[in-house]
Amino acid sequence: xxxxxxxxxxxxxxxxxxxxxxxxxxxxxxxxxxxxxxxxxxxxxxxxxxxxxxxxxxxxxxxxxxxxxxxxxxxxxxxxxxxxxxxxxxxxxxxxxxxxxxxxxxxxxxxxxxxxxxxxxxxxxxxxxxxxxxxxxxxxxxxxxxxxxxxxxxxxxxxxxxxxxxxxxxxxxxxxxxxxxxxxxxxxxxxxxxxxxxxxxxxxxxxxxxxxxxxxxxxxxxxxxxxxxxxxxxxxxxxxxxxxxxxxxxxxxxxxxxxxxxxxxxxxxxxxxxxxxxxxxxxxxxxxxxxxxxxxxxxxx
Amino acid sequence: xxxxxxxxxxxxxxxxxxxxxxxxxxxxxxxxxxxxxxxxxxxxxxxxxxxxxxxxxxxxxxxxxxxxxxxxxxxxxxxxxxxxxxxxxxxxxxxxxxxxxxxxxxxxxxxxxxxxxxxxxxxxxxxxxxxxxxxxxxxxxxxxxxxxxxxxxxxxxxxxxxxxxxxxxxxxxxxxxxxxxxxxxxxxxxxxxxxxxxxxxxxxxxxxxxxxxxxxxxxxxxxxxxxxxxxxxxxxxxxxxxxxxxxxxxxxxxxxxxxxxxxxxxxxxxxxxxxxxxxxxxxxxxxxxxxxxxxxxxxxx
Numbered sequence: 001x002x003x004x005x006x007x008x009x010x011x012x013x014x015x016x017x018x019x020x021x022x023x024x025x026x027x028x029x030x031x032x033x034x035x036x037x038x039x040x041x042x043x044x045x046x047x048x049x050x051x052x053x054x055x056x057x058x059x060x061x062x063x064x065x066x067x068x069x070x071x072x073x074x075x076x077x078x079x080x081x082x083x084x085x086x087x088x089x090x091x092x093x094x095x096x097x098x099x100x101x102x103x104x105x106x107x108x109x110x111x112x113x114x115x116x117x118x119x120x121x122x123x124x125x126x127x128x129x130x131x132x133x134x135x136x137x138x139x140x141x142x143x144x145x146x147x148x149x150x151x152x153x154x155x156x157x158x159x160x161x162x163x164x165x166x167x168x169x170x171x172x173x174x175x176x177x178x179x180x181x182x183x184x185x186x187x188x189x190x191x192x193x194x195x196x197x198x199x200x201x202x203x204x205x206x207x208x209x210x211x212x213x214x215x216x217x218x219x220x221x222x223x224x225x226x227x228x229x230x231x232x233x234x235x236x237x238x239x240x241x242x243x244x245x246x247x248x249x250x251x252x253x254x255x256x257x258x259x260x261x262x263x264x265x266x267x268x269x270x271x272x273x274x275x276x277x278x279x280x281x282x283x284x285x286x287x288x289x290x291x292x293x294x295x296x297x298x299x300x301x
Numbered sequence: 302x303x304x305x306x307x308x309x310x311x312x313x314x315x316x317x318x319x320x321x322x323x324x325x326x327x328x329x330x331x332x333x334x335x336x337x338x339x340x341x342x343x344x345x346x347x348x349x350x351x352x353x354x355x356x357x358x359x360x361x362x363x364x365x366x367x368x369x370x371x372x373x374x375x376x377x378x379x380x381x382x383x384x385x386x387x388x389x390x391x392x393x394x395x396x397x398x399x400x401x402x403x404x405x406x407x408x409x410x411x412x413x414x415x416x417x418x419x420x421x422x423x424x425x426x427x428x429x430x431x432x433x434x435x436x437x438x439x440x441x442x443x444x445x446x447x448x449x450x451x452x453x454x455x456x457x458x459x460x461x462x463x464x465x466x467x468x469x470x471x472x473x474x475x476x477x478x479x480x481x482x483x484x485x486x487x488x489x490x491x492x493x494x495x496x497x498x499x500x501x502x503x504x505x506x507x508x509x510x511x512x513x514x515x516x517x518x519x520x521x522x523x524x525x526x527x528x529x530x531x532x533x534x535x536x537x538x539x540x541x542x543x544x545x546x547x548x549x550x551x552x553x554x555x556x557x558x559x560x561x562x563x564x565x566x567x568x569x570x571x572x573x574x575x576x577x578x579x580x581x582x583x584x585x586x587x588x589x590x591x592x593x594x595x596x597x598x599x600x601x602x
Contacts, residue, residue: 171468
């Protein structure tokens with residue numbers, strides 16, 4: 001009988017192919033470097049249940065209820081979770097909890113860090129978000145699987161166990177973010193991280209027009225924002241002007257075409273909207289410190 | 302019948318407790334911020350097998366053989382992998398591969414980034430490492446489980462799928478590092494990442510002597526290195542002097558004691574080797590912008 005597990009296995013068998021899942025341009029450009037710095041991670045069980053008097057949070061805290069009962073108050077609003085639900089406590093929130101007998105939780109506290117740290121770190125949650133909007137939902141089996149792996153790695157204690165635990169926690173973190181209502185996240189956070197965000201839309205726009213010459217006006221118009229706001233956001237996110245970012249995109253595509261096709265340098269220049277092979281080669285060398293021909297000779301995937 | 306799976310489940314049931322797994326001081330200090338930037342990730346299958354002519358790598362590449370035959374040459378040395386083994390191709394390596402019919406691989410290429418990027422990025426591999434030492438071994442079932450999750454997330458395509466994929470790749474990355482011979486890794490990389498490294502030993506030393514006053518000489522002697530080398534390493538890793546790093550450790554412990562015990566501020570000062578409550582409070586405020594009393598009032602875990 002073909003159950004969901006055998007379907008899953010079949011899907012996985014099919015996932016091996018000659019095509020890569022992630023390509024250079026995707027992951028280079030889309031990957032945000034907003035990262036949580038974990039302060040504490042706990043798998044907690046309260047055989048007797050208990051309550052925690054009102055306290056204020058100086059870090060973010062994610063609390064996921066695995067089983068049992070959990071009631072709490074955030075900034076005066078009383079709520080209750082069912083297993084598989086969690087709450088993301090905001091920095092500064094006033095929090096007060098009641099845990100039922102035998103309640104089990106996965107919880108961690110964290111701050112955000114941005115790399116490179118330039119214009120500060122965006123808040124995770126939108127301003128004025130209500131406690132109800134801080135509720136998230138997650139696949140409990142998946143989350144508990146991650147918690148189990150963190151625990152197993154704790155027993156193993158190899159030289160890299162701590163970093164493996166961090167990576168697993170990072171997956172849990174993004175799954176929690178994924179489980180929050182999108183409206184609950186701040187614009188700054190979304191702009192840096194989410195697909196469909198400014199970062200992702202700009203990246204898609206560049207890919208779609210990679211054979212063309214785009215002016216600042218063209219880009220701003222396509223994204224439906226002003227030139228100033230385009231330039232500001234671009235500087236904030238990529239530390240370069242929109243034009244420079246577009247050029248980098250073209251050069252990454254050029255690097256790919258040089259290695260994976262037999263197109264001549266002149267043809268590649270044409271495909272990337274360069275009128276002259278010379279201008280293209282100059283831009284390429286500025287980006288990679290190699291001429292297109294040197295790149296093709298050296299850099300074969 | 303109690304198989305390994307039921308044992309595993311039992312171990313997991315026991316892992317929920319009132320005690321956190323990771324505590325603040327641990328994860329704050331031990332977590333390296335050397336991160337891979339993934340360029341390409343692929344689950345590749347070659348029904349017909351093939352060969353790739355000699356090429357030079359400009360990124361690191363990890364190739365893990367899941368099934369089938371894989372022979373290759375790195376810098377002239379010919380090798381062969383069995384399933385569950387992988388090879389970490391170094392930047393600059395000359396590489397040439399033969400893949401057998403139906404061979405399946407998990408492969409990704411990456412560069413390293415350091416945050417904050419200060420004194421450059423250490424090489425991953427030790428200088429002069431031989432191709433044999435670039436071989437790693439990994440739990441194939443675990444690695445394939447991670448690959449499957451990356452693939453599943455690719456189908457899902459939510460706003461955070463890309464970042465979830467990155468986190469899973471990061472776990473795979475650290476498991477591969479864990480599977481390499483330790484001697485194959487460069488000192489700079491180990492110093493920044495591994496437990497038992499300079500970073501970890503310094504952190505342990507601080508924890509063990511947190512009630513004392515340690516001079517630069519004391520610390521250098523305990524670690525068996527010179528004062529200059531201690532200061533240099535500390536600046537390199539933490540961007541502060543050894544004394545400042547020790548002070549930060551004490552203040553983190555102070556923050557913990559204030560919230561989790563009923564010790565007076567004077568008692569906590571004493572426990573951290575401060576002769577005067579005043580000097581302690583001043584150091585505390587310098588670290589957290591709050592007085593110990595304010596911290597205690599506001600910051601309850």
